Amino acid sequence: MRIAMVSEHASPLAALGGVDAGGQNVYVARLSEELARRGHDVTVYTRRDSADLPDRVPLPGGAVVEHVPAGPPEAVPKDELFPHMPAFGSYLARAWARERPDVVHAHFWMSGMAAQIGAGPHGIPVVQTFHALGTVKRRHQGRRDTSPYERVGIERQIGRGCERVLATCTDEVYELADMGVTTRQTSVVPCGVDVGHFHPGVDTAAAPARQERHRLLACGRLVRRKGYDEAIRALARIPDTELLIAGGPAPGLLDADPEAQRLSRLAQRTGGADRVRLLGAVDPADMPALMRSSDLVLCTPVYEPFGIVPLEAMACAVPVVATDVGGHRDTVDDGGTGRLVPPGDPGAIAGAVRDLLADGGTRRRYGTAGRARVLTHYTWHRVADGVEQVYRRVAVGHALPKEVA
CATH class of the missing domain: 3.40.50.2000 (Glycogen Phosphorylase B;)
Known part of the structure; x- marks a missing residue:
């Protein structure tokens, strides 16, 4: 044709x-x-x-x-x-x-x-x-x-x-x-999702170094509706954990970006400035390694027409905590590949994250099921x-x- x-x-x-x-x-x-x-x-x-x-x-x-x-x-x-x-x-x-x-x-x-x-x-x-x-x-x-x-x-x-x-x-x-x-x-x-690029295998790219604490990752365009502010508010209720936010302008331009400035101020007000890192634009070649370095991927928009990030995380066998909106309702199997939480509710996000961080077996099971779900439905x-x-x-x-x- x-x-x-x-x-x-x-x-x-x-x-x-x-x-x-x-x-x-x-x-x-x-x-x-x-x-x-x-x-x-x-x-x-x-x-x-x-x-x-x-x-x-x-x-x-x-x-x-x-x-x-x-x-x-x-x-x-x-x-x-x-x-x-x-x-x-x-x-x-x-x-x-x-x-x-x-x-x-x-x-x-x-x-x-x-x-x-x-x-x-x-x-x-x-x-x-x-x-x-x-x-x-x-x-x-x-x-x-x-x-x-x-x-x-x-x-x-x-x-x-x-x-x-x-x-x-x-x-x-x-x-x-x-x-x-x-x-x-x-x-x-x-x-x-590209299951050859996003996969649970051995890393070929370097991710940011981890300290002795859990890692959460949120990624996508650096725009207000993506709900990164909800993830930052939730982090205040999750001890011994860092939050990485990937997306937006190049790292050297983040200081001039209005949304990056807003999120940085929020992190300071909520006491998480030392645990929130805005990475700016990440080379697509490095995204799978960044996802695999994380314990959970957070997808917390107030609305989402579809949302590719949950698929990328699941393809890497990383569990997802996502808001119960739009395409997330189709892609994330609640209780099977991750957790769905109400939008605009930092407490619910924090509760789901704490439960999963405390249970490595469930995280591994969700990760395995997520990869299988992507291979079946989303290549x-x-x-x-x-x-x-x-x-x-x-x-x-x-x-x-x-x-x-």
């Missing part, structure tokens, strides 16, 4: 850990690579955010990234990209007039907007993955939500107008139904199987008739 991926702000080439670079970038990159390895012709369309970028860049496995001129060729926060989506969509329409894909897979709501502009004139079916929904973000962030006002209404239109919505977790299906997107129009295919091979089935289903009836010789 000829497959077009549209990911307007989340380029598979971007360095991870920035404010707008996280799980969606990983999803687009790995899914594209896996599909290309299966013989599909995959092009990822993402916005040109630098004048120095080449027009097309190959990815490992055979997929290609194409940079779309839409808006200024410089970094722009994703919530400010909305006015440039008509230009993005017009570019796609011209590109697809020259070479029509069999299916378009749009990632995030603005990509869905551009994809439908581009696909509409050519009758190309569009599969939509939202990765995050505006209704959920607005509910949890309130006035802190910087999304364009039009987001929720456009998401409804996209969900009802596309050929298929590909949700990443069960929780999203219920949210979509409240928006008027029927379950008949929705398929659930989760995100995946990129399994994810690509599910996505491929959706593509083939929607492509039926949309193929152009073959010319008669």
Whole structure:
């Protein structure tokens, strides 16, 4: 099949850990690579955010990234990209007039907007993955939500107008139904994890040196909704334990980062300044070793559309303590691979952590079960199987008739 991926702000080439670079970038990159390895012709369309970028860049496995001129060729926060989506969509329409894909897979709501502009004139079916929904973000962030006002209404239109919505977790299906997107129009295919990179084997990279105390790890983008503040508050109730937070800008730039400053002040107020370490951006090659050096991985956001970090930890056979939200409800087997706790409750986090730190046997059992769960359900091979089935289903009836010789 000829497959077009549209990911307007989340380029598979971007360095991870920035404010707008996280799980969606990983999803687009790995899914594209896996599909290309299966013989599909995959092009990822993402916005040109630098004048120095080449027009097309190959990815490992055979997929290609194409940079779309839409808006200024410089970094722009994703919530400010909305006015440039008509230009993005017009570019796609011209590109697809020259070479029509069999299916378009749009990632995030603005990509869905551009994809439908581009696909509409050519009758190309569009599969939509939202990765995050505006209704959920607005509910949890309130006035802190910087999304364009039009987001929720456009998401409804996209969900009802596309050929298929590909949700990443069960929780999203219920949210979509409240928006008027029927379950008949929705398929659930989760995100995946690289089980060759994240594994429980011998470390080949150095992790930060440990002292004679337990280690907790939290990692991901350094943004408020990730709930690192809840982990810091919980640490005040967990003796003889350190908390490492990985993510955000490079270590040398942490002092100027507003969220890093906020978390550092909180650690001082709660008496944990000597036990909380902000690592900044960590080389992806070093992340498995960092996870394996930890007794537990904490995932404590107030909401989480999916959450890849629990999968990475489980793939490394490290137990997870996660908030009972979003995709965590699907990925973390409560009492089997880790513990689920109420969001916004540092006491519950601390209680779950203390119980597991006191019971090495349970931690080992959870770790073994976590690795097995990932191998069964969350490899990129399994994810690509599910996505491929959706593509083939929607492509039926949309193929152009073959010319008669």
